[in-house]
Amino acid sequence: MARPFASAHRLDVFEQEIAQFDAFQSVTQSTERIYQITPTHKQRVPYYTNEFWTSRQRQANPLHEISYRACFKPQLPGFFIDRLTLAGDVVLDPFMGRGTTPLEAALRDRIPYGSDVNPLSRYLLWPRLRPPQxxxxxxxxxxxxxxxxxxxxxxxxxxxxxxxxxxxxxxxxxxxxxxxxxxxxxxxxxxxxxxxxxxxxxxxxxxxxxxxxxxxxxxxxxxxxxxxxxxxxxxxxxxxxxxxxxxxxxLRQSGIEGSARLKKLAAQARLMVARADYIPEVQDESVSLVVTSPPFLDVVDYAADNWLRCWFLGIQSEQLAITRPHRLEAWRQQMTSVLSELRRVMKAGGVVAMEVGEVRKGRVDLEETVIASAIESGLHVRMVMVQQQSFTKTARCWGVTNNRGGTNSQRIVLLSK
Ligand SMILES: C[S@@+](CC[C@H](N)C(=O)[O-])C[C@H]1O[C@@H](n2cnc3c(N)ncnc32)[C@H](O)[C@@H]1O
Structure with a gap:
């Protein structure tokens, strides 16, 4: 019988830790916002702002060091994987890109599941889950x-x-x-x-x-x-x-033992080329944690950016079915169907950590849209974490607006089933 995923309690403990977090000298600022979801439904959402992971932390495994537009740092999925899952749990990213979440999951002894509509993702991740000597x-x-x-x-x-x-x-x-x-x-x-x-x-x-x-x-x-x-x-x-x-x-940190451990997890991995709102290969109620970052409207053109890689692979880049909704309403509909599919595959008590950036100079508030979509798809909105960090070159090049004072923020909406 499957081990019950005691996450309701784990999320309470997590929330307490976040509210008191001071590992990098700064203390968490706690506030809340009230969202008017429908004329009759108001939603209170706690906001926690701090530097929760940082470049001052121990460096991530060098196996991550390949480039992909709008990838996140391994410390981001690592933060949630450590606190919200146990060894052997399934961790999924349905917009996996270079595969930061599934790779970090495997490096922490979790079972990696990942999917992306771009077939390139699989070519980038699969070999790093089975590193040779x-x-x-x-x-x-x-x-x-x-x-x-x-x-x-x-x-x-x-x-x-x-x-x-x-x-x-x-x-x-x-x-x-x-x-x-x-x-x-x-x-x-x-x-x-x-x-x-x-x-x-x-x-x-x-x-x-x-x-x-x-x-x-x-x-x-x-x-x-x-x-x-x-x-x-x-x-x-x-x-x-x-x-x-x-x-x-x-490979500088992957000894024979480390590679063998990864290969064991790779044998249980599931990597798919699929739209995030339709992943039938993933069984109902099998996933403990999702850490993901959807495309932010049409900020990045993944097909055009990867044309040369597609040539090398013999793939027609213009045939990639990568959706790039320009309008917020189309993006909201897409997020609602993605979150409904995630709700299907998640265990009771499972968690989604969805990262969204500020786009169009902060005029568009993507987390508000994710919150509305989550409620529509039957998930609970638990909190928003705002990660304040020193400004990075990567953030600048993918169109995420920097705040005042040379910082930028990532917003992670935490949802539970
Ligand atoms: C922000 S990136 C994710 C980057 C990832 N977190 C990483 O660290 O590499 C968004 C990804 O979503 C993919 N994508 C776009 N539309 C999609 C869809 N409808 N279904 C699945 N993946 C999609 C893009 O190909 C891209 O790889």
């Missing part, structure tokens, strides 16, 4: 035939030296061949994941000449302009060397 990667890279005799996509020469582009094409052909023969293994999956993260970037650690990172790849025309402005020509890069260096860095 460094020497396996080195041997595999040595065994690849780095000559490419076929045609190369000439338009990509704005990013790459011809020899580098041939090496990238050789790797793409090798991976496609292994896939067709049904021989792709965890080492190949790993190499593909690392390559996806080295396609373009600012430094010699990437395959391209100076460009934007691979999660925000610019168009060919923009790269042509960047090259002209910087008077640059793509230099030759050592593709296997770059892959090996990034592998070393990602």
């Amino acid at each position: 460094f020497d396996q990667v080195r041997h595999r890279l040595d065994s690849i035939l780095w000559r490419h005799h076929g045609a190369i996509p000439e338009e990509l020469l704005v990013f790459y030296h011809p020899e580098t582009l041939r090496h990238i094409c050789a790797l793409k052909t090798y991976l496609e061949g292994r896939d067709q023969e049904g021989k792709l293994d965890e080492v190949d999956d790993w190499i593909r994941m690392v390559a996806l993260n080295r396609l373009t970037g600012h430094s010699s650690g990437f395959f391209s000449v100076y460009s934007m990172p691979p999660n925000q790849a610019v168009s060919v025309a923009s790269q042509r302009r960047i090259n002209a402005r910087r008077q640059q020509v793509p230099p030759a890069r050592d593709v296997p060397g770059i892959l090996l260096r990034k592998t070393k860095s990602l």
Whole structure:
């Protein structure tokens, strides 16, 4: 019989801890807001503001260190996983992106479930749940035939030296061949994941000449302009060397034992390519905690940003069914159907921690919309946590408004079933 999830009490204890939280010197400010949900329904919501997790904390596992637009720091899911679940519980993110929540869950001995409408997410996360050993990667890279005799996509020469582009094409052909023969293994999956993260970037650690990172790849025309402005020509890069260096860095805390532990959890993982409001692969009442961050209206264009990664994978980026509602009402409807689906898969007493940012210079209050959607879908609204933190470059580039005094805030709406 399933262990009852005693979260009603756990959430009370959690709320007390949050109200008294002072781990990073500042004390929590507590307040409340009253939301008029319908003409007859008012909802009181406690607000707790503090720095609940911080860059001063112990660094997260380096396995997280791949880039994805609007990803959150591993400390965010870590905070909730630690306090609201036990080892062996299922933790889900239905908008998983690079997979920060499921990876952090697995690193903390929870069963990772994740889903995203973008198939890229699975390619990014699955290999990091089954990390190979460094020497396996080195041997595999040595065994690849780095000559490419076929045609190369000439338009990509704005990013790459011809020899580098041939090496990238050789790797793409090798991976496609292994896939067709049904021989792709965890080492190949790993190499593909690392390559996806080295396609373009600012430094010699990437395959391209100076460009934007691979999660925000610019168009060919923009790269042509960047090259002209910087008077640059793509230099030759050592593709296997770059892959090996990034592998070393990602694996620097994953010993044989750590990898084996992760693989055990990976065997129970469920990773899906699906819309967040329809995840039939997840059983009713199976999930203890959801930590997630939906797209904030249409702030980020995930399909356009990932076009080069999609090329490498042979996916048509414009066919990705990534919804980008521009209007708040459409976003509200989407959130209501997502939260209804989450209510189905959650255990009684399970918790959703949904992170929303401030968009459109704070004129749009997304947490108010999440609160209305939660009530509509039958979830209880427990509190809003406002995470005050020092200003980060990432936050700035994804359109989250910074508050006064060089800080920015993330809002996490806590809901329970
Ligand atoms: C804010 S990002 C999540 C980032 C994630 N927290 C991380 O740390 O990487 C939102 C994600 O939602 C995905 N997405 C957009 N619309 C979706 C939908 N209808 N269903 C599922 N995923 C969707 C996007 O592809 C993107 O990966």
